[in-house]
Amino acid sequence: MTERMRARWGGAALAGLLAVAGTVSAATELEGQDAPDFVLKSVSGKNLRLSEYRGDVVMLSFWASWCGECRAQLEHLGAMRERYRDAGIELLAVSLDQSARQASEGSAGARYPVLHDAGGEVGRLYDVTTMPVMVLIDRGGVVREVFEGFRRGNDEQYLTEVRALLRE
């Protein structure tokens, strides 16, 4: 291999490494920080502000009606909310759909608050670049964990993390 080829391969490898490093989401950079506050209108018409849930563990889920993984995740999160409601937990499902109608139809039958992020502002605030994203917030309003995507086994992980926060 010539010097020139070595230099090219080295450069390509470095570029690849930087590209991979760059894909680490800034959403995860929120871990350990106060959850950015926001207020959104729910599909039921009420305005809900995140900071008014201080004292509860909050599962903040970003989703869209066209996202299959999102629905699967919300199903698990909804079940956890029902199970641990009395222990002080809430699920806020923030829809990044274009319209409130899509958000409403996509969450028909949901027993948890479904919010519509009309302008995508809250999605940008939390730097949501992939879906679903679940932000786990403790009772003091601090982001403890950010889960990107939903894969097999994630539901067990959610349960472990949520139980730990409820015990605090």
Place this chain on the structure above:
Amino acid sequence: MVVKWMASAALAVLAVQPAQVAAQEAPVQTVAAVPEFAPRADQSAEQGTEFRTLDEDVQDLKKQVLDLNRDLFLLEEELLFPSNTQTAVFVSMDVGEFFGLDSVELKIDGKDVANYLYTEREADALLKGGVQRLFIGNLKAGEHELVAVFTGQGPHARDYRRAASLVFEKGIGPKYIELTISDRESKQQPEFVVKEWE
């Protein structure tokens, strides 16, 4: 008889030996044992005093931190919004029947400066006499126009949207403007008033 004598002698030896062993094994205690700790009542009293002092110190420190935080906040406001350009807009409510507040949009000189969504808790707080500072900013001296758009539920639970405006003169010194929502019993409608604080 010899056997009896030997047995007695053996018994006598055996009696002496344990005494000697006991004498060797048991050291003579000449020094009285000194207790390792002071009497319990005195020590706990000292510890109690120490904790109270520490607790007082911690409380003092907390108070100092809170006072400093307050002073820094006021200083920040004075630096960001000096009184010669400061303009603040407040919202208050005196209504129960005719209007359920959902949001307020505020424009000054045609520019959006505030857009606030009210939660149930916040609207309740206003109804109970709270006053909200909706906007604080800087305006040059001279004439300015303020437009406030109120959205909510009007009489008979119907969607309601009303605007109120004010042309005001910004002079030297801070300017405070209040947006008031109240019931107008005579018309069975809510009333939206924009007024300047003197």
